[in-house]
Amino acid sequence: MLHERANNFNGIPLSVLDLAPIREGSNAEEAFKESVSLAQHVEKLGFNRYWLAEHHNMPGIGSSATSVLIAHIAGNTNYMRVGSGGIMLPNHATIVIAEQFGTLESLFPGRIDLGLGRAPGTDQATAYALRRTLNSGPEEFPMQVNELQDYFSDKPISRVQAVPGRGLDIPIWLLGSSDFSARLAAEKGLYFSFASHFAPRYTVPALKLYRDNFKPSDTLAKPYAMVGVNVIAADTAEEAERLASSQYMQFLDLRRGEARKLQAPIDNMEEVWTPMEKAAVLQSLDPRTTIVGDKDTVRKRLRAFQEETNADEIIIGSQIYDLNDRLRSYEIVAELFD
Structure with a gap:
């Protein structure tokens, strides 16, 4: 499954998680151009896959139409895997995602x-706008995964077929920040990715x-787990800490219920957050x-x-304001490749 061109760190491949950040003073058009630049950059550096995440009603995140943006990134790169990290399945009819x-x-x-x-x-209000009802919820997720697998099967059990979709071998990953998706991925023999970048404990x-x-399946013979990590790297520790303030402020905005673009x-973050807010943000953004x-x-x-988790792969997100600083951060990570 792993592309032969991917390099590795400590014996495992590294990948990229992108939220298409919309910077203060910029817009979505520029964010998408910067995502293409980043994707092309990390492909040359030898990263394995490039994932985009579905979020809604957040002025600083541009990856809401995730499937559209995946097509744009894949069309502007050559061989790196591109995908969703992830599609929030309860927001959608499964046949639409299959198609x-x-x-x-x-x-x-x-x-x-x-x-x-x-x-x-x-x-919740945006979830209602997406679905037009809140009658369905996360508890229906296992059934929706089953439906998706049926749509991709070459022997569908329903009169309704996904075209295109039927008979295609598309790796399905389950994402989680608790034990629910871990159990389901194990039961179904699927790839698993844990959101350790915001749920480290x-x-x-x-x-x-x-x-x-884990139960072996036609998809996967043995477990394969990827973990998420935030990395903000610079040539000096002082500069990296300054760059990290953009992500600190993004998490602080979430805590305060404020909606802003990436700042x-x-x-000096001490001028912005209270001691209680600082403790809460840093609890989510654990140094590990x-x-x-x-x-x-x-x-x-x-x-x-990696040694603590024995992860098979690490996916790295970097919420950095300036594109050049972001490119440099991934260059520094790539300098660690074996």
Whole structure:
């Protein structure tokens, strides 16, 4: 499944998670151009896959129409895998997702991943706007995954067929930040990705649950787990900490219920947050999974987390305001490839 051109760190491939950040003073058009630049850059550096995440009603995140943006990124790259990290399945009719990803796989054969989450990726009011009802919810997620697999099967059991989609081999990943998707991925023999970049405390228990209960399937003979990490790297530790303030402010906005675009970095976060707010933000952005620093710091912490989790792959997000700083951050990570 892994592309032969992918390089690796500590024996495993590294990948990229992109939210298509919309910067203060910019717009979605520029965000998408920057995502293409980043994708082309990391493909040359040897990263394995490039995923985009579905979020809604967030002025600083441009990846809401995830399938459309996947097509744009795949069309502007050559061989790197491109996919969703993830599609929030309760927001959609499963046949629509089957058709969208059937179309993507038909356009870019052998390059498309379908990562699925069961959260709405937004607030309740926006979830209602997406679905026009809240009668269905995350508890129906296992049934929706079954429906998707049926649509992709070459022997569908329903009169309704996904065209394109039927008979296509599109890897399905289950994404989670708790034990629910870990159990389901194990039961169904699917790939699993844990959102350790914002739920670090539950990472090791969820991975153990997945591996201990994994049942081989036609899709996967043995468990394959990927973990998420935030990395903000710069040539000096001081500059990396300054760049990280953009992500700190993004999490602070979420805590305060404020909606803003990604803010430019500042020199002193102590002027912005209270001690209680700081503690809450840093609890979510645990130093094990939010790595801020120079190359040596990134190497040590990335290796330590991979060895702690025994992850098969690490996917890296970097909410950095300036594109050039973002490109440089991934260059520093790539300098660690074996």
